[in-house]
Amino acid sequence: MTRIEFIEFLKEFKTDFDQNKENWENVNLSDFLESMIAYTEDIQGFYDNMGMNINADNPTWENFSHILKGASIYE
Secondary structure (H helix, E strand, O other): OOHHHHHHHHHHHHHHHHHHHHHHOOHHHHHHHHHHHHHHHHHHHHHHHHHOOOOOOOOOOOHHHHHHHHHOOOO
């Protein structure tokens, strides 16, 4: 994922929040950030369980998009 693709992802992510807030687990900033921390700690397990050959310790735009998306539903 390029930086430009990440920007497009963020636009779509915001639109999804605006239009589908009821489907998000974390709708305030504090809860979202708490979930983002937890998801970032656990993301390597997600990659491993899904058979994705991604090293979470090598940050990429794609990793950031996965973390944001995961934090929207992670408890």
